[in-house]
Amino acid sequence: MCLAIPAKVKSIEGHEGDVEVGGISRKASFMLTPEVMVGDYVLLHTGYAISIVDETEAKETLRLLEELAQQGAVYS
Amino acid sequence: MEFCGGHTFAILKNGIRDLLPSNLELVSGPGCPVCVTAISDLDKAIFLSHLPQTITTTFGDMVRVPGSHGSLASARVEGADVRIVYSTMDALDIAQENPQSQVIFVGIGFETTAPTIAASIVEAQRREIDNYHVLPLGKLCPPVMGALLKMGETKIDGIIGPGHVSTIIGSRPYEFIPREYGVPFVISGFEPLDILLAVEMLVEQIEEEDPKVEIAYRRGVKPEGNARAQQLMEEVFEVSNANWRGIGEIPRSGLSIREKFSHFDALKAYDIEPGLSREPKGCICGEILRGIKNPQDCRLFRRACTPENPVGPCMVSSEGSCAAYYRYGGEDG
Amino acid sequence: MPPTTAMAEKMDNRITLAHGSGGSLTHKLIRETFLPLLSNPLLGRLDDGAVFGVDKGRLAFTTDSYVVNPLFFPGGDIGRLAVCGTVNDLSMCGARPLYLSLSLIIEEGFSQPDLQRIISSVREAALEADVEVITGDTKVVGRGSADGLFITTSGIGIVPEGIEVSGTNAKAGDKVILSGTLGDHGMTILIQREGLGFEGPIESDCAPLNQMVSSMLEASHDIHCLRDPTRGGLATTLNEIALQSEVGILIQEDATPLNPSVSALCELLGFDPLYVANEGKLVAMVKASDSDRVLEAMKENKYGKRATIIGEVTGEHPGRVVIRTRMGTSRIVDMLTGDLLPRIC
Numbered sequence: 001m002c003l004a005i006p007a008k009v010k011s012i013e014g015h016e017g018d019v020e021v022g023g024i025s026r027k028a029s030f031m032l033t034p035e036v037m038v039g040d041y042v043l044l045h046t047g048y049a050i051s052i053v054d055e056t057e058a059k060e061t062l063r064l065l066e067e068l069a070q071q072g073a074v075y076s
Numbered sequence: 077m078e079f080c081g082g083h084t085f086a087i088l089k090n091g092i093r094d095l096l097p098s099n100l101e102l103v104s105g106p107g108c109p110v111c112v113t114a115i116s117d118l119d120k121a122i123f124l125s126h127l128p129q130t131i132t133t134t135f136g137d138m139v140r141v142p143g144s145h146g147s148l149a150s151a152r153v154e155g156a157d158v159r160i161v162y163s164t165m166d167a168l169d170i171a172q173e174n175p176q177s178q179v180i181f182v183g184i185g186f187e188t189t190a191p192t193i194a195a196s197i198v199e200a201q202r203r204e205i206d207n208y209h210v211l212p213l214g215k216l217c218p219p220v221m222g223a224l225l226k227m228g229e230t231k232i233d234g235i236i237g238p239g240h241v242s243t244i245i246g247s248r249p250y251e252f253i254p255r256e257y258g259v260p261f262v263i264s265g266f267e268p269l270d271i272l273l274a275v276e277m278l279v280e281q282i283e284e285e286d287p288k289v290e291i292a293y294r295r296g297v298k299p300e301g302n303a304r305a306q307q308l309m310e311e312v313f314e315v316s317n318a319n320w321r322g323i324g325e326i327p328r329s330g331l332s333i334r335e336k337f338s339h340f341d342a343l344k345a346y347d348i349e350p351g352l353s354r355e356p357k358g359c360i361c362g363e364i365l366r367g368i369k370n371p372q373d374c375r376l377f378r379r380a381c382t383p384e385n386p387v388g389p390c391m392v393s394s395e396g397s398c399a400a401y402y403r404y405g406g407e408d409g
Numbered sequence: 410m411p412p413t414t415a416m417a418e419k420m421d422n423r424i425t426l427a428h429g430s431g432g433s434l435t436h437k438l439i440r441e442t443f444l445p446l447l448s449n450p451l452l453g454r455l456d457d458g459a460v461f462g463v464d465k466g467r468l469a470f471t472t473d474s475y476v477v478n479p480l481f482f483p484g485g486d487i488g489r490l491a492v493c494g495t496v497n498d499l500s501m502c503g504a505r506p507l508y509l510s511l512s513l514i515i516e517e518g519f520s521q522p523d524l525q526r527i528i529s530s531v532r533e534a535a536l537e538a539d540v541e542v543i544t545g546d547t548k549v550v551g552r553g554s555a556d557g558l559f560i561t562t563s564g565i566g567i568v569p570e571g572i573e574v575s576g577t578n579a580k581a582g583d584k585v586i587l588s589g590t591l592g593d594h595g596m597t598i599l600i601q602r603e604g605l606g607f608e609g610p611i612e613s614d615c616a617p618l619n620q621m622v623s624s625m626l627e628a629s630h631d632i633h634c635l636r637d638p639t640r641g642g643l644a645t646t647l648n649e650i651a652l653q654s655e656v657g658i659l660i661q662e663d664a665t666p667l668n669p670s671v672s673a674l675c676e677l678l679g680f681d682p683l684y685v686a687n688e689g690k691l692v693a694m695v696k697a698s699d700s701d702r703v704l705e706a707m708k709e710n711k712y713g714k715r716a717t718i719i720g721e722v723t724g725e726h727p728g729r730v731v732i733r734t735r736m737g738t739s740r741i742v743d744m745l746t747g748d749l750l751p752r753i754c
Binding site: 003004016027029031032033034043045046047048050051053054057060 | 082135162163164165166188189191192195198199239240243244294295296298302304305308
């Protein structure tokens with residue numbers, strides 16, 4: 001269950017702070033990701049950061065996805 | 077089977093089924109927390125909403141689901157203070173800003189949301205908020221997957237696993253699925269290419285006859301999951317039996333609030349008497365959730381049951397199969 | 410006469426039932442609030458109705474009520490909305506908007522300074538659109554009977570000879586042009602209203618489009634349909650036209666422009682921008698060979714900078730709208746059914 005999108009951490013105060021996505025900001029809770037730092041990208045679900053997006057993994061997946069797209073995801 | 081409602085949504089919206097070969101069929105599972113909330117549990121929430129000096133807070137999707145007698149939305153029309161919140165944080169703020177009212181949070185969700193509910197209870201305790209109560213309706217994914225496989229109603233050759241539930245619980249809780257049932261399991265992200273990648277990995281596992289749990293969504297899921305979130309869940313909740321709409325009671329598949337936090341438990345704080353619950357006639361949400369029927373197989377689909385006039389939860393929740401098929405499925409579904 | 414006590418001063422600043430009775434307070438309101446802001450010879454006469462002549466041609470006539478909540482929002486307010494909405498409805502018929510009526514239903518206790526602000530917005534929007542408010546009405550209802558303020562505007566315009574713009578006129582082969590970004594108004598209102606805690610550079614696109622439409626009609630005599638995608642969003646509007654004209658419509662998913670803030674909010678809350686309301690956009694069905702010229706004309710107007718071709722009208726699947734996704738697959742786009750609820754989890 002599902003709706004979570006990557007947002008950038010702009011500020012941290014205690015275990016709360018502000019995150020931003022596409023110019024939109026919101027207060028967020030970092031109670032589930034206390035190790036977060038300003039500048040990290042987190043997966044935001046109902047106002048809580050549920051994980052820190054691993055940049056290396058993100059890049060690797062993007063590479064894989066591009067490869068797939070080029071091979072032709074369409075089987076006909 | 078794609079377990080998760082968010083995947084059903086992405087698959088239909090992007091026309092993914094049209095990209096798959098004809099011998100590959102995707103069937104939707106029960107991964108929609110609104111859809112699997114038992115009608116008797118929804119009735120409890122509606123009962124609570126009518127209480128005086130009570131503010132009922134909920135995620136948006138729950139508001140229009142028909143209970144046995146009306147919905148939270150109709151309760152609001154009748155004068156109940158029902159508010160949609162984006163986050164349990166907001167529900168807590170409402171409690172703090174309205175000390176003369178009792179604030180109830182309708183706590184549906186799977187393991188993605190459960191930690192946020194747990195966090196709100198821990199935070200309520202820290203801030204000494206005493207007018208905040210959670211109606212604990214959280215449910216767990218691996219047990220219902222096991223139950224479906226055990227029931228064996230649909231022949232499932234592979235499971236596209238939920239992305240964000242797995243962000244929390246990691247990949248290990250699913251290992252019993254390939255081990256005991258020989259079914260391949262790949263955890264997928266939500267972009268259309270993510271889903272196709274997961275399908276490709278499942279097909280490979282099937283061809284190699286080597287079922288296992290794999291993570292395709294590596295930017296969002298680690299094998300061990302989110303330890304802090306798991307810890308919070310463990311601190312606040314204990315596993316209990318739960319009633320799944322359309323499936324029935326599944327042992328050890330739900331979350332109830334531990335004794336230590338019982339003063340935040342709406343079930344303990346209130347005498348809830350919602351009256352007799354009854355399922356709407358003709359609604360086959362249950363069979364759709366189990367993956368044995370499609371929305372188009374339902375007599376009510378597009379006729380008596382539409383997003384404007386929903387009969388069952390699968391049509392209300394935008395992660396429900398019926399709503400997704402209605403909106404994006406076209407004539408042939 | 411200046412108020413003598415603080416209480417009287419406070420009362421003086423609120424609309425009371427007496428303001429709607431038609432008596433001296435009503436006249437005071439008209440003379441002190443409405444006339445100075447909306448002044449024009451026809452309104453100034455204060456007759457029961459406004460009498461005016463028109464050039465030869467067909468008349469277009471439209472009416473709309475505005476019940477938006479909140480009354481004030483980033484990018485506008487109910488006053489601006491009331492003018493733009495009706496001006497745009499006239500423009501969508503190919504008419505040049507001329508005159509508006511303005512009826513207010515005000516809730517007892519409404520703040521006079523707020524009323525002043527709203528009427529100022531009406532004035533500014535009317536000036537921008539080059540229309541005049543020539544007749545009006547004010548009623549005051551008891552507390553709780555109106556959400557602060559309701560406005561109804563009716564509008565009259567003239568349709569020049571030879572212009573035939575109608576939802577029934579779309580032809581296979583026409584290009585579908587969208588004047589700009591989707592979802593700005595609807596998402597702005599939503600986050601103001603529900604208190605969801607989001608902030609950011611997002612504002613309503615509420616705007617009068619008549620000048621842009623004028624230059625479009627000058628650029629081409631083969632604009633077959635014009636419509637503004639308000640409630641129900643672009644998806645609903647395209648479906649209406651497809652049904653009225655008995656044609657099919659095909660659009661490209663990645664052709665529809667979105668502001669990043671709207672896109673982010675839609676992702677966060679689970680909305681589909683195709684279904685979110687707009688108040689300063691239009692969609693046009695134009696003969697293919699004229700479409701580039703019309704597009705140029707639109708881009709020269711401040712409200713059409715991001716105008717773009719998003720698809721075409723086809724003879725296939727009449728009555729249905731189909732979208733080609735980024736993945737190259739196609740699926741049907743239905744009308745909006747039910748409410749848009751925030752999809753949260």
